[in-house]
Amino acid sequence: MPVPGANRFAAVGSGLHWEGVTDETTTENFEPLTATYERLRHSTDATELSEFARRPLPDRDDQAAFSRATALLEAVGGNPNTPLEDRVFLAESMPFPNVLVKLAKDPQASVRKAVAGNTDDKNWLVGRLTKDPDLEVRDAALRNPKTSWKMRLEGAQSESSDARILDFLATLGTELEPDAPKVLSSMVRRAVALNPNVSLQTLAKLENDPSPEVRHAVEKRRKERGK
Secondary structure: OOOOOOOEEEEEOOEEEOOOOOOOOOHHHEEEHHHHHHHHHHOOOHHHHHHHHHOOOOOOOOHHHHHHHHHHHHHHHOOOOOOHHHHHHHHHHOOOHHHHHHHOOOOOHHHHHHHHOOOOOOHHHHHHHOOOOOHHHHHHHHHOOOOOHHHHHHHHHOOOOOHHHHHHHOOEOOOEOOOOOHHHHHHHHHHHHHOOOOOHHHHHHHOOOOOHHHHHHHHHHHHHHOO
């Protein structure tokens, strides 16, 4: 990903700082942001990568320093040599799309799960994670309030969804999010009722659903199960 080359970071020995270049500082003490980005992206120094991941961000009022910091966090988050616990930390706490997109592709499911549960996700990103190959990641994504109703409906229809996430989806529009759009939430609950993985307990609850479409779906499911 291209990084603005005009921004620069202080390089003092092996340590780097968020501060920008001043007229009084010689250029030998600094390296371009693009060089720092690429070095961190390919670094195998876990200590340095961890330090960058945990470093407090500059004040947002300092826009140049703040944008530089988030650019470097993207490089750190996308580097598999960054310690796992630091990648999970970034995935849970970062609100920046560029960082979260990198972490959403992490080979470790625990990192992707942390991204899936981050309520600062863009809905398209959390939607992508509802299709993740790992069940725990999909579960976290479907529970994220940023997930669209389209993705919730597809999750309710999917035979790869287990009883636990179906239990959650069955509460949308009634116990949870009571002000949700009635048509959309009832479509999700109806899909849960028709899903072969739905638990008997959830099916029993949906039997008294306020939506007639959901109640009819329960009836159909019971007939198919021979109940």
